[in-house]
Amino acid sequence: MRIRKSISAVAVVATAAVGMVTAVSGPAQAAWEPPFRKCTSFDQNGFKGDVCVDRVGWGPQEFIGLGHIQQFPSNCAKFRVDVVDPDGTAVRSVNNIPCATGEVGIARYLAELHVNGRAYARLVGFDSAGNTLLSVNSEIIISPYDNH
Template identity: 85%
Template sequence: MRIRKAISSAVVVATAAVGTITAVGGPAQAAWVPPFRKCTSFDQNGFKGNVCVDRIGWGPQEFLGQGEIQSFPSKCAKFRVDVVDPDGTAVHSVDNIPCTTGTIGTARYLAELHVNGRAYARLAGFDSAGNTLLSVNSEIIVSPYDNH
C-alpha cells in the first residue's frame, strides 16, 4: 500500500513539473532547444537596420534569415533575404518583399548535409530596375556539431 501511494505521489509531482515547464516556455521542447542568433548592423546609402541568421534545433538544424529594417531610401523597390551556405550559394530565398520598415524576410532552410552545419543570412535591396542598392551579410552561425 505504501509503495502504491509513493508511486502515485511521484506521478503527480512529475506531471506538475512537466506542466510547469510547458506553461512557462510553451511546448516542453521549446524549453530545451533555444534559438541562436548572429546579426550584423548596417547604416549605408540610406539603409539602416540589421540582417540576422538564427539556428534552431540540436538535431537537424534549421536556419532562418531575416532583415530588420529601420530606414531605406525612396528609390528602394524591393528586398530579398537569403539563407546562404558557407560557399556563398543561396540555399533558400524570400524575394520581392516591398521596401518597408520592421522585420522582413524569414527565409527558412532545414539544413542537412548541404550547409555542413554553417550558414549566414544575406539581405539585398533593389531599385525598380533591378539594380542592387544594398547587399549585407550576417555573421556565419555554426552548428554545435560542425567539425570545421
C-alpha cells in the same frame, strides 16, 4: 490494515512521481533550446537595420535568415532574404518583399549535409529597375554538430 496503508503509501509515491515527471517534462518541452542568433547591423546608403541568422534545433538544424529594417531610401522597391552556405550559395531565399520598416522576410532552411553545419543570412535591397542598392551579410553561425 497494514496492506491498506502500504497500498496508500505506494499510491502517494506513484502520484508524486508522475507529478514530478510531468513537471520536469512539461517545461522542458516548452523551454526548448532557444535559437542561437548572429546579427550584423548596418547604416549605409540610406538603409539602417540589421540582418540575422538563427539556428534552432537539437538534431537536424534549421537556419532562419531575416532582416529588420529601421530606415530605407525612397528608391527602394523590394528586399530579398537569403540563407547562404559558407561557400556563397544561397540555399533558400524569400524574394519580392516590398520595402517597409520592421521585420522583412523570413527564409527558413532545414540543414542538410551540403551546408556543412554552417550558414549565414544575406539581405539584399533593390530599386524598381532591379539594381542592387544594398547587400549585407550576417555573421556565420555554426551548428554544434559541425566537425570542421
